[in-house]
Amino acid sequence: MKIVVCIKQVPATNEAKIDPLTKRIVREGLKAVMNPFDAYAVEEAIRLKEKCGAEVIVISMGPEKAQRCLREAVSLGADRAVLLSDRAFGGSDTWATSYVLSKAIEKIGQVDLVICGKQAVDGDTAQVGPGIAAHLDFAQATFVMKVEKVDRRHIRVQRMRENGYDVCDIKLPAVITVVKDINMPRVPTLKGRLASDEIDIPIWRPEDIKADIEKIGLDGSPTRVVKTQPPKARSRKTIRIEGSPQECAKQLAQRLREEDSISGANI
Amino acid sequence: MRITNLNEKLQYEDVWVVAEMLLDKIHPVTYELLGAARALADYGASRVGVIVLCSKEPENPTDLFAFGADKVIIVTNPQLKGFLDETEAEIIIRLIEKYKPEIVLGAASSRGRALIPRIAVKANCGLTADCTELGIDFESGDLLQTRPAFGGNIMAIIRSPNHRPQMATVRPGVMKSITPDYSRKGEIIYEKAKLNNQAAFKRIIESITKEENAVNLTQAQIIIAGGRGVKGAEGFDLLRELAAKTGGAVGASRAAVDSGWIPYEHQIGQTGQTVQTGTYIACGISGQIQHLVGMQSSALIIAIDKNPDTPMMQMADIAVVGDLFEIIPALVREI
Ligand SMILES: Cc1cc2nc3c(=O)[nH]c(=O)nc-3n(C[C@H](O)[C@H](O)[C@H](O)COP(=O)(O)OP(=O)(O)OC[C@H]3O[C@@H](n4cnc5c(N)ncnc54)[C@H](O)[C@@H]3O)c2cc1C
Numbered sequence: 289m290k291i292v293v294c295i296k297q298v299p300a301t302n303e304a305k306i307d308p309l310t311k312r313i314v315r316e317g318l319k320a321v322m323n324p325f326d327a328y329a330v331e332e333a334i335r336l337k338e339k340c341g342a343e344v345i346v347i348s349m350g351p352e353k354a355q356r357c358l359r360e361a362v363s364l365g366a367d368r369a370v371l372l373s374d375r376a377f378g379g380s381d382t383w384a385t386s387y388v389l390s391k392a393i394e395k396i397g398q399v400d401l402v403i404c405g406k407q408a409v410d411g412d413t414a415q416v417g418p419g420i421a422a423h424l425d426f427a428q429a430t431f432v433m434k435v436e437k438v439d440r441r442h443i444r445v446q447r448m449r450e451n452g453y454d455v456c457d458i459k460l461p462a463v464i465t466v467v468k469d470i471n472m473p474r475v476p477t478l479k480g481r482l483a484s485d486e487i488d489i490p491i492w493r494p495e496d497i498k499a500d501i502e503k504i505g506l507d508g509s510p511t512r513v514v515k516t517q518p519p520k521a522r523s524r525k526t527i528r529i530e531g532s533p534q535e536c537a538k539q540l541a542q543r544l545r546e547e548d549s550i551s552g553a554n555i
Numbered sequence: 556m557r558i559t560n561l562n563e564k565l566q567y568e569d570v571w572v573v574a575e576m577l578l579d580k581i582h583p584v585t586y587e588l589l590g591a592a593r594a595l596a597d598y599g600a601s602r603v604g605v606i607v608l609c610s611k612e613p614e615n616p617t618d619l620f621a622f623g624a625d626k627v628i629i630v631t632n633p634q635l636k637g638f639l640d641e642t643e644a645e646i647i648i649r650l651i652e653k654y655k656p657e658i659v660l661g662a663a664s665s666r667g668r669a670l671i672p673r674i675a676v677k678a679n680c681g682l683t684a685d686c687t688e689l690g691i692d693f694e695s696g697d698l699l700q701t702r703p704a705f706g707g708n709i710m711a712i713i714r715s716p717n718h719r720p721q722m723a724t725v726r727p728g729v730m731k732s733i734t735p736d737y738s739r740k741g742e743i744i745y746e747k748a749k750l751n752n753q754a755a756f757k758r759i760i761e762s763i764t765k766e767e768n769a770v771n772l773t774q775a776q777i778i779i780a781g782g783r784g785v786k787g788a789e790g791f792d793l794l795r796e797l798a799a800k801t802g803g804a805v806g807a808s809r810a811a812v813d814s815g816w817i818p819y820e821h822q823i824g825q826t827g828q829t830v831q832t833g834t835y836i837a838c839g840i841s842g843q844i845q846h847l848v849g850m851q852s853s854a855l856i857i858a859i860d861k862n863p864d865t866p867m868m869q870m871a872d873i874a875v876v877g878d879l880f881e882i883i884p885a886l887v888r889e890i
């Protein structure tokens with residue numbers, strides 16, 4: 289079995305500070321890390337490899353420094369890594385990003401399963417996974433919380449819904465996107481770390497994956513970000529309520545009524 | 556479709572809503588999407604269509620007219636009982652090719668987030684996720700789509716100038732439905748689904764639905780969320796009491812979920828759900844960044860904590876200093 293895991297490099301929010309004025313997170317100068325959801329995708333691939341034997345290949349489209357996330361995945365047990373990096377890929381929206389990733393998956397060849405994270409914490413669209421499936425005309429299962437079993441033709445998964453889950457058999461080749469409760473990612477071993485230091489990560493350009501230049505980057509993207517702006521700041525000053533619990537509760541209930549917060553209450 | 560000239564662009568007219576179906580019932584978010592679609596259609600003097608895919612004829616499809624639809628396109632097939640992403644996508648793509656809508660809206664639900672991106676890629680058009688505002692650009696007539704990204708830290712305005720239809724998803728609870736007018740009339744169109752071997756992609760073995768008041772954080776108008784300060788599963792009973800009294804839902808921090816006090820479905824934050832609710836009451840949650848990104852866009856934020864200096868107490872609109880085990884029972888009595 290051949291499994292490809294897609295990893296996106298995103299800014300780390302861990303060390304982010306809050307702007308005292310806007311009460312929003314300051315994004316500038318943040319370190320780049322593996323998208324937190326993709327750690328679960330990597331872990332699931334390695335578990336499948338341990339259970340039924342598989343080759344795990346991790347891929348990422350991004351700047352050269354995105355290699356770091358790929359090495360991290362290798363230190364955890366991925367067999368190979370490929371970086372898709374070129375100026376021409378820059379500015380890709382989810383349509384173009386999933387196109388580039390799908391072309392890389394075609395080049396890798398004979399891929400049975402593609403695993404993505406549920407969503408990236410920066411772009412936040414959750415569109416790339418199903419997008420890859422659409423480009424390749426693979427079957428898909430999103431928000432997978434458990435892989436029950438795999439054979440040569442099918443994978444049986446539990447996929448999450450708002451009020452429950454479906455158990456489905458998905459025909460391979462397929463794309464799945466995974467949520468956090470699918471597993472508990474491991475930490476790298478020393479041996480894994482050494483392997484990841486040594487591994488050679490090839491960089492693929494558009495011509496390497498036979499990507500149609502009209503379908504990638506800013507020009508190949510149907511969506512355009514026209515403008516970005518900070519959301520409306522929380523302009524209110526914090527009102528502090530202190531005193532005895534009864535006094536606090538009385539004041540808070542009063543505020544809730546004034547704000548019309550509990551108009552829908554079933555009192 | 557990629558558009559190369561104005562004539563091509565003008566062929567695309569209506570505003571469509573892909574109905575959110577739940578076991579052949581129309582989910583309420585559909586009416587919210589209709590409210591948004593109606594406003595866009597009125598602005599551009601076009602019509603609103605709704606696509607309904609179901610295994611058997613839905614009850615009261617004419618309700619959709621009352622909520623703003625001019626046209627309802629119904630596709631029934633016994634196989635469409637569970638959610639078959641690949642099949643539904645193929646059907647809707649064919650309808651798009653046939654009718655050429657200018658705009659297609661879908662719910663940013665677990666179903667919509669799987670289905671709509673598949674359609675967008677295959678129909679070769681742009682898709683904007685989780686829009687909070689939709690408008691029409693006066694000059695170009697393009698759809699202007701506003702969406703939060705980076706956990707609500709920036710708002711992006713997105714356009715798809717050279718592709719039609721323009722597609723967008725909207726989270727439940729974000730748009731408003733119109734006051735229904737049951738005298739409004741419309742047209743019902745039945746379309747056939749040719750299913751070929753699409754169904755071979757996926758077979759649904761069983762669908763488990765949790766009865767116990769389904770966690771519907773994204774639709775709740777008020778959320779009572781608990782963190783490590785709640786100290787245990789029993790503490791959450793207290794929050795549930797307050798939630799019941801206020802008609803709200805219960806949320807949690809990762810610390811509470813990881814301690815096993817409450818299931819993951821309740822988790823709010825970077826690795827949980829993102830909510831944008833009317834009133835968010837954080838009880839014993841210190842407000843680490845990973846939690847804040849999941850709730851900071853709520854309209855009114857209230858924090859209850861012993862420690863007045865936590866990030867949550869500082870960002871909150873109302874910060875109540877004290878022991879939640881004393882304050883919450885008192886609050887339940889007050890309202
Ligand atoms: C503010 C802002 C708003 C945006 N809004 C939209 C929008 O509404 N519509 C749109 O089409 N584009 C949008 N984009 C562009 C979009 O963020 C990029 O296309 C991005 O490359 C992928 O989207 P995502 O971050 O949403 O990933 P998601 O679709 O959320 O990612 C899901 C999974 O796909 C995989 N994946 C995603 N990107 C990569 C990658 N580069 N390499 C390897 N694996 C990957 C990972 O497994 C990840 O967990 C926006 C960008 C910005 C900056």
Ligand SMILES: Cc1cc2nc3c(=O)[nH]c(=O)nc-3n(C[C@H](O)[C@H](O)[C@H](O)COP(=O)(O)OP(=O)(O)OC[C@H]3O[C@@H](n4cnc5c(N)ncnc54)[C@H](O)[C@@H]3O)c2cc1C
Pocket residue numbers: 302324781782783784785807808809810811822823824825826827828838839840841842843844845846849859860861862865877878879880
């Ligand atoms: C990659 C990553 C992803 C993460 N994703 C998430 C996420 O999605 N969601 C999330 O929530 N976290 C997430 N976290 C964890 C996050 O960093 C924090 O650890 C977590 O949010 C802390 O939860 P807490 O506020 O409940 O606990 P604490 O920080 O321990 O806060 C408990 C609070 O309760 C107060 N308290 C105690 N007793 C009482 C009392 N009797 N009355 C009133 N107040 C009391 C204390 O003063 C304190 O302020 C993530 C972390 C990482 C690294």
